[in-house]
């Protein structure tokens with residue numbers, strides 16, 4: 001059974017691949033790390049997830065693979081290719097199942113690790129008082145608290161993919177999560193929105209790392 005990627009999805013893949021290359025140039029993807037995905041707009045049972053092991057400076061729209069949400073398997077048309085989606089595919093699929101995200105970005109940028117370390121032993125980082133919080137969808141004021149869930153790193157990705165669900169669902173405003181010693185996941189309802197949310201996260205990381213406040 002063949003699988004044809006729709007023109008609509010292909011345009012989104014091109015947009016996201018271009019963003020991946022830009023992000024790579026800013027240190028988000030050392031040593032092929034990081035992974036990216038889209039919710040298919042035309043195949044509702046499928047997410048398009050980045051291929052494992054690709055140097056992100058070379059990443060293109062052809063490096064996305066169709067993965068079924070339910071079975072968590074790659075579409076059969078791709079099975080004989082020997083290609084493999086990211087090791088962290090399950091986390092992307094879980095995020096699509098519990099949020100309205102249409103695009104998920106996963107970065108290993110160093111500041112995200114240092115920021116998570118500021119909140120050692122805490123289940124989430126609480127952010128408040130920054131004007132740029134209004135860069136997050138639906139946020140109209142700096143006068144609110146946003147909790148970013150933090151999880152310990154693990155190689156049990158399937159277990160982690162289940163563990164994140166209640167923590168994300170418990171947050172009224174959810175835009176991302178942190179993995180200690182690992183990186184950050186950020187999502188949005190479009191490639192553009194996910195990129196904007198990532199810019200807010202990077203600003204938050206820098207602010208908290210430079211302000212030397214005690215937490």
Ligand SMILES: [Zn+2]
Pocket residue numbers: 033034035088106108182183
């Ligand atoms: Zn990772």
